[in-house]
Amino acid sequence: MSERPIQHRDAERTRAELLEVATSVFADSGYSGARIDEIARRTRTTKRMIYYYFGGKEQLYLAVLESVYRGIRDKEQTLQVEEMDPADSLRRLSEITYDHHMANEEFIRLVAIENIHRGRFIRQIDSLRDLSKPALGVLDTILDRGRDEGRFRTDVDALDVHLLISSYCVFQVANQYTFGYLFDRDLQAEDQRSHLRSMIGDVVVAWVTERT
Amino acid sequence: MSERPIQHRDAERTRAELLEVATSVFADSGYSGARIDEIARRTRTTKRMIYYYFGGKEQLYLAVLESVYRGIRDKEQTLQVEEMDPADSLRRLSEITYDHHMANEEFIRLVAIENIHRGRFIRQIDSLRDLSKPALGVLDTILDRGRDEGRFRTDVDALDVHLLISSYCVFQVANQYTFGYLFDRDLQAEDQRSHLRSMIGDVVVAWVTERT
DNA sequence: CCGCTAATGTAACATCCGGTACGTTCATAA
DNA sequence: TTATGAACGTACCGGATGTTACATTAGCGG
Numbered sequence: 001m002s003e004r005p006i007q008h009r010d011a012e013r014t015r016a017e018l019l020e021v022a023t024s025v026f027a028d029s030g031y032s033g034a035r036i037d038e039i040a041r042r043t044r045t046t047k048r049m050i051y052y053y054f055g056g057k058e059q060l061y062l063a064v065l066e067s068v069y070r071g072i073r074d075k076e077q078t079l080q081v082e083e084m085d086p087a088d089s090l091r092r093l094s095e096i097t098y099d100h101h102m103a104n105e106e107f108i109r110l111v112a113i114e115n116i117h118r119g120r121f122i123r124q125i126d127s128l129r130d131l132s133k134p135a136l137g138v139l140d141t142i143l144d145r146g147r148d149e150g151r152f153r154t155d156v157d158a159l160d161v162h163l164l165i166s167s168y169c170v171f172q173v174a175n176q177y178t179f180g181y182l183f184d185r186d187l188q189a190e191d192q193r194s195h196l197r198s199m200i201g202d203v204v205v206a207w208v209t210e211r212t
Numbered sequence: 213m214s215e216r217p218i219q220h221r222d223a224e225r226t227r228a229e230l231l232e233v234a235t236s237v238f239a240d241s242g243y244s245g246a247r248i249d250e251i252a253r254r255t256r257t258t259k260r261m262i263y264y265y266f267g268g269k270e271q272l273y274l275a276v277l278e279s280v281y282r283g284i285r286d287k288e289q290t291l292q293v294e295e296m297d298p299a300d301s302l303r304r305l306s307e308i309t310y311d312h313h314m315a316n317e318e319f320i321r322l323v324a325i326e327n328i329h330r331g332r333f334i335r336q337i338d339s340l341r342d343l344s345k346p347a348l349g350v351l352d353t354i355l356d357r358g359r360d361e362g363r364f365r366t367d368v369d370a371l372d373v374h375l376l377i378s379s380y381c382v383f384q385v386a387n388q389y390t391f392g393y394l395f396d397r398d399l400q401a402e403d404q405r406s407h408l409r410s411m412i413g414d415v416v417v418a419w420v421t422e423r424t
Numbered sequence: 425c426c427g428c429t430a431a432t433g434t435a436a437c438a439t440c441c442g443g444t445a446c447g448t449t450c451a452t453a454a
Numbered sequence: 455t456t457a458t459g460a461a462c463g464t465a466c467c468g469g470a471t472g473t474t475a476c477a478t479t480a481g482c483g484g
Binding site: 008010011014045048049052 | 430431433434
């Protein structure tokens with residue numbers, strides 16, 4: 001038996017592992033449904049460490065929330081919608097958002113869970129507010145360009161567009177199970193993807209494009 | 213102390229009261245978060261009766277799910293989108309859907325909860341499938357009319373339109389807490405309502421309207 | 425090599441919570 | 455009136471679950 005040179009007593013590793021597993025368990029089962037014992041069991045450490053590093057179940061959940069939001073925003077900031085035709089930019093942004101949501105079901109689930117709790121936990125993390133608003137900057141730039149070129153309506157707000165795109169993309173992930181069951185359509189199916197992926201861009205562009 | 217002539221031993225009333233309170237508690241706290249004791253406490257009967265009438269927590273939750281879905285579909289079927297201009301009909305349908313969702317937060321929350329559970333419970337209630345699909349009939353009729361008049365695109369599916377409208381309306385209720393907090397905009401605020409209410413109709417009409 | 429402390433493990437505790445055993449009461453029908 | 459069963463209440467059980475008291479070990483500075 002080859003003893004792996006496991007780094008024992010690695011505070012950072014232990015903490016990180018707990019956070020990672022906790023993210024997965026909370027996303028799976030919700031706050032009440034998640035079990036401290038299960039989180040511990042799935043790591044290489046014990047329940048005791050959750051209290052040592054986080055203080056308790058609630059603080060662990062808060063740490064999870066903050067970490068996933070930061071992770072998402074970090075990823076978002078690396079995305080670049082290149083300088084191009086404003087309509088194409090909107091399409092591109094829509095597709096990026098779509099892909100992004102599809103690839104981060106765990107995050108969407110945690111957001112849904114947080115909303116079930118009426119935002120009770122997220123309200124305790126002030127730092128997240130400042131993280132979100134800049135996300136509208138790109139959209140604002142695109143809309144400005146389109147308006148300058150006289151091709152976009154002037155009465156459409158960036159936040160409204162964001163709301164529209166978010167709604168669509170979040171729904172496909174968050175409500176896939178009930179929708180899929182009730183209407184017999186698997187929103188995650190490969191053959192649906194390309195259609196659904198391009199659809200929201202069409203919708204947005206059709207909406208913001210000025211008609212004469 | 214005037215003894216109210218309460219009807220004791222009224223099986224139907226007891227069952228109904230349990231179901232009503234359970235709906236509220238499950239919508240508030242989720243399946244795991246809901247407490248059998250709390251449900252009982254909020255009724256005029258005892259915990260024992262939950263097991264007498266429903267069998268257990270899970271069966272009670274299933275009964276709640278089925279009853280709210282039936283209630284929603286019943287209400288939907290009484291709605292009539294009158295014969296009028298297809299574009300106006302779409303706007304009207306959008307607004308009806310918007311109002312409907314805003315007025316039924318409890319239902320939206322139960323759907324969200326069910327999706328957190330990946331539809332595990334709803335899949336046990338076959339009867340709900342047949343209840344949902346007819347809801348697309350109205351939409352189909354409107355789209356047909358618009359297409360016949362040569363004013364709507366021919367490649368837009370009723371289910372796609374439904375998906376778009378649902379996404380938008382569900383999101384406003386389901387994600388109001390995180391969205392409201394992160395972007396500092398209360399989606400339920402009175403002054404937002406009229407704008408958000410008319411917006412989705414504009415979006416849909418712009419999208420399905422044929423441009424030449 | 426020693427001592428100190430951060431990091432970890434063990435084992436239990438106290439409470440919560442879904443579920444049930446058992447007894448009681450009321451309404452109805454014969 | 456009485457027998458009977460549906461409807462209801464009480465009190466409790468047993469396991470699950472978040473939390474902690476206490477003991478232990480590894481690793482680092484001196």
